[in-house]
Amino acid sequence: MNNTIPEEYLDLLAWEKKAFAHLAIVLRDGAPHVTPVWFDYDGEYVIVNSALGRVKDKVLRRSGIAALAISDPDDPYRYIQIRGKVVEVTEQGAREMIDYLSKKYTGKSYQWYKGETRVTYRMLPQLVSGMG
Amino acid sequence: MNNTIPEEYLDLLAWEKKAFAHLAIVLRDGAPHVTPVWFDYDGEYVIVNSALGRVKDKVLRRSGIAALAISDPDDPYRYIQIRGKVVEVTEQGAREMIDYLSKKYTGKSYQWYKGETRVTYRMLPQLVSGMG
Numbered sequence: 001m002n003n004t005i006p007e008e009y010l011d012l013l014a015w016e017k018k019a020f021a022h023l024a025i026v027l028r029d030g031a032p033h034v035t036p037v038w039f040d041y042d043g044e045y046v047i048v049n050s051a052l053g054r055v056k057d058k059v060l061r062r063s064g065i066a067a068l069a070i071s072d073p074d075d076p077y078r079y080i081q082i083r084g085k086v087v088e089v090t091e092q093g094a095r096e097m098i099d100y101l102s103k104k105y106t107g108k109s110y111q112w113y114k115g116e117t118r119v120t121y122r123m124l125p126q127l128v129s130g131m132g
Numbered sequence: 133m134n135n136t137i138p139e140e141y142l143d144l145l146a147w148e149k150k151a152f153a154h155l156a157i158v159l160r161d162g163a164p165h166v167t168p169v170w171f172d173y174d175g176e177y178v179i180v181n182s183a184l185g186r187v188k189d190k191v192l193r194r195s196g197i198a199a200l201a202i203s204d205p206d207d208p209y210r211y212i213q214i215r216g217k218v219v220e221v222t223e224q225g226a227r228e229m230i231d232y233l234s235k236k237y238t239g240k241s242y243q244w245y246k247g248e249t250r251v252t253y254r255m256l257p258q259l260v261s262g263m264g
Binding site for chain 1: 152154155156157158162163164165166167168195197198199200201203208211213215
């Protein structure tokens, strides 16, 4: 395990692959929680986006840690596990970020915005391991 | 949220769908951990299988809790979240169970058995919620 993304798994994080990440967090009561999320990887940080006050927002701010599993949509036996250390939580540019992510996954800007305050989380990959 | 699988999401748990589950657990240091896994649902319990001494085995025995996200392979925006309370950890029939799961996903009995002690975990669904 290491703190960088092995080159042979970089394609899983690429824009063109459009892979979802399964983001796991630990709730206040100590229970795990996992949901599929959109993400981007800018070569250094894994970036996700949520909205102020949601479970993910509260937990990522409090705990500063998440785990991600990113499977190859073309081969479910090939995936990468990443522990993400939250190094930035920001509302700045977060509205643009959800549009950016939406374009990656849907080809269009974000259609479901209802005036919530969007938040962007930048995570530094740690304990990375690939499988398959 | 409720403790049963809503009827409209039962297809995600069906043998024919061959959906993977993303299983999240909480490690001893409090960090989350998530991996894709094979599973079965027998109408009452969500069943997964691992091997004695692995991370999943140790954590599921100790914590007694997991979270699962099961996405529709045909529509990634449709998924179900399940909190699973571990109600049984057993080696009995666990070798047969991994064959059973392997047949579900690969059509063949388990090809990677290397003499490890297989373990089956039965989890009672709690706090179930569907999306999409």
